Amino acid sequence: MKEKANIKPFGLSDKLGYLFGDFGNDFTFLLSSSFLLKFYTDVMGVEAAVVGVVMMIARFVDAFTDVAMGRICDRSRITPVGKFKPWIRRMCAPVAISSFLIYQSSLADMPMTFKIIYLFITYILWGSIFYTSINIPYGSMASAISAEPDDRQSLSTYRTMGGVLAGLIVGAGIPLVAYDTVGDTVVLNGGRFTVVAGVFSLLAVGCYLLCYTLTTERVKAVTDEKIQEKNSVVTMFKNALQNRALISIIVASIVMLLAQLTMQSMANYVYPNYYKNATAQSASTITMVIGMSIAAVLAKPLAKKYGKAEVSVASNLLAVVVCIILFVLRPDNVWVYIVIQGLSWIGLGIFSMVSWALITDVIDYAELKNGIREDGAVYALYSFARKLGQAASAGLTGALLTAIGYSSATAFDEGVVNGIYNIATLVPAVGFFLLALVLWFWYPLHKKQVDANVEALKRKRRSSDETGY
Secondary structure: OEEOOOOOOOOHHHHHHHHHHHHHHHHHHHHHHHHHHHHHHHOOOOOHHHHHHHHHHHHHHHHHHHHHHHHHHHHOOOEOOEOOHHHHHHHHHHHHHHHHHHOOHHHOOOOHHHHHHHHHHHHHHHHHHHHHHHHHHHHHOHHHHOOOHHHHHHHHHHHHHHHHHHHHHHHHHHHHHOEEEEOOEEEEOHHHHHHHHHHHHHHHHHHHHHHHHHOOOOEEOOOOHHHHHHOOHHHHHHHHHOOHHHHHHHHHHHHHHHHHHHHHHHHHHHHHHHOOOHHHHHHHHHHHHHHHHHHHHHHHHHHHHHOHHHHHHHHHHHHHHHHHHHHHHOOOOHHHHHHHHHHHHHHHHHHHHHHHHHHHHHHHHHHHHHOOOOHHHHHHHHHHHHHHHHHHHHHHHHHHHHHOOOOOOOOOOHHHHHHHHHHHHHHHHHHHHHHHHHHHHHOOOOHHHHHHHHHHHHHHHHHHHHHOO
16 A cells, blocks of 8 residues: 555544544434334334344345445545545435435324335335445545554544444433323334434534545555456455454454444333333433543553453453343442443443454455455445344344333333343343453454554555555
């Protein structure tokens, strides 16, 4: 790879721009991962297991669209603003509009078959086509903004903080404006939720445009065109299957999202159903932000000293301990629950801050192993894995809610609400423990190996500069 000449150095503008990119992403992604199941069960009247199946089916579509978009990115021509940035400007409006279309409460009285088909079509348009077409270029762009590991770790931290800010608005804002108290129960107001979804779509477009404006692609891949032509989709998948780092980080991503998104999705049931206090859900989001902010300060120095994978293992084990404590204590007071759970976000936050830098380590590893730089293809496979984790979380959450007998009619029965609490604490505990095992025993890019790879790539680039290739 070669850095472009006469380009302003990496700085705060890039960090803020990259922050706004995930800010925009999560206005629609978090809305889907945290509230789509709740909206379709409580407002649209669709069974939870059916929603989970629809989301799982969509992931099979992603197997094609994610990889196709990764290949398109890698083969795109380099424009004056770079190879990845143009896609952010092109696709910001389609992803926002398609997200808004999913949450149309005016269709709640339509026949069930219509509602299921409508969910499937709009969800495919948003997640499998338009979100893919903007998220994969955005994620791939990190390695084009800078080739330096410390800069990439900064981008990972700022990206995560962008997601945290969106999470604060989505997680704290929706419970305050979209729920009604009816007697001693708390219910989701479909009409207000639809308006909120529209506002979030507009905010997403604004954030994407800021990302486009503030970031600079200053590094471009130098690849032999003959090697690029020979590297077919079949070859790409063959290389991926032989890449221990990529396979293990894909498994880790699926497990991580299975645990984290289940915990976040179940918050929509724990607070209004188990504790009968939707306002407390907003407060829990604030404790999440506090925990993530602490993690943002700790992540970079800890990762630099001990290694990203090593720190990730320790942080996930902390989250396991907190979830088990909550399961055993079962506090009657919702505020005690919030404070204890807030501790888990320090651990989860540290892992989140380094997670996006882990995939750049995998991209470097793949380049050294295969002799070709494929930011888009590798990130596409990683993105597909994350969507699998998202869908698996929705499918698992929907299946477990159905298993405990949850429906709009039984939502406040004693046995059902106790089942809700068990799901919200035990499933994340198991997931975070499995994630720690994968990162420690399977994922090979611990600190010593990453440092060696960085030095090998620097030697490779110096050699390219000297020979002119």
